[in-house]
Amino acid sequence: xxxxxxxxxxxxxxxxxxxxxxxxxxxxxxxxxxxxxxxxxxxxxxxxxxxxxxxxxxxxxxxxxxxxxxxxxxxxxxxxxxxxxxxxxxxxxxxxxxxxxxxxxxxxxxxxxxxxxx
Amino acid sequence: xxxxxxxxxxxxxxxxxxxxxxxxxxxxxxxxxxxxxxxxxxxxxxxxxxxxxxxxxxxxxxxxxxxxxxxxxxxxxxxxxxxxxxxxxxxxxxxxxxxxxxxxxxxxxxx
Numbered sequence: 001x002x003x004x005x006x007x008x009x010x011x012x013x014x015x016x017x018x019x020x021x022x023x024x025x026x027x028x029x030x031x032x033x034x035x036x037x038x039x040x041x042x043x044x045x046x047x048x049x050x051x052x053x054x055x056x057x058x059x060x061x062x063x064x065x066x067x068x069x070x071x072x073x074x075x076x077x078x079x080x081x082x083x084x085x086x087x088x089x090x091x092x093x094x095x096x097x098x099x100x101x102x103x104x105x106x107x108x109x110x111x112x113x114x115x116x117x118x
Numbered sequence: 119x120x121x122x123x124x125x126x127x128x129x130x131x132x133x134x135x136x137x138x139x140x141x142x143x144x145x146x147x148x149x150x151x152x153x154x155x156x157x158x159x160x161x162x163x164x165x166x167x168x169x170x171x172x173x174x175x176x177x178x179x180x181x182x183x184x185x186x187x188x189x190x191x192x193x194x195x196x197x198x199x200x201x202x203x204x205x206x207x208x209x210x211x212x213x214x215x216x217x218x219x220x221x222x223x224x225x226x227x228x229x
Contacts, residue, residue, distance in 0.1 A: 032215065034216070034217075042222075043207060043219045043220065043222050044162065044207065044219045046218075049214075049215075081187070081194075093161060096145075100177065106167065107152075107164075108164070109161040109162045109163075111160065111161045112159075112160075112161055
C-alpha cells in the first residue's frame, strides 16, 4: 500500500517554456502533498506544501508565481514550472501523506521527475 | 525553524560490519523522525521511523535510537550487505508536519 506515482519520469524542455508534473496517490487519499527539489548529490529541499482544496504554502525563497501548485483532489497534485530556465533543471519529487496540516503521518515519495531545461 | 545535521557524509564499511549514522535536530517540539534510503536516481524509501514517545525501535538489521533530551537520533545497520549501499537521509518533522532533511550519508559496503 501507500503508492505514489509521478508523471513524467523525465522531461527535456526549451528555456522559456512551461512544464507540468503530476503526482498521484494510487491507493490512499492524500490530504497533504509535498513538493521537493533535489540537486545532484544534495539533500531534499522542501518547496511547498499543498492541502486538498486550499492554496499551497511555499517555503521561503520559492517563487509561487514560478512554481504553480494545484491540489484539486485527494489523489492528485500538480506542479507547473513556468518560464523554465536552465537553473530550474533538477530532480523534482513529490510526497503524499493522509494526514492534514500539522500531522506527522508518514510521507510516501513518488519516483521523481528529472527536469532538464536547455 | 528546524535544523537537522547529519554525520558522517560518507561511510565505508566492510560487509558484515555495522554502520552508524548520527543526526541532531534543533527544534525541541519535533516529534517524528524518519529515516530514508535513496538509491541513485530513485525515490527515497522509508526504512524506519521513530516517534518521540519511544527511545528505540528495531526492525531486523535496522535500529533507530532517539535521545530527546540531547536532541539526537541515530540509525544502526548491523551485518551490512552490499545492497545496503545507498544514500541515507535522516529527517525531523516540525510542528507543521513538514520534514527537514539532513544532508545525507553515502554508505558504501565493500564485499
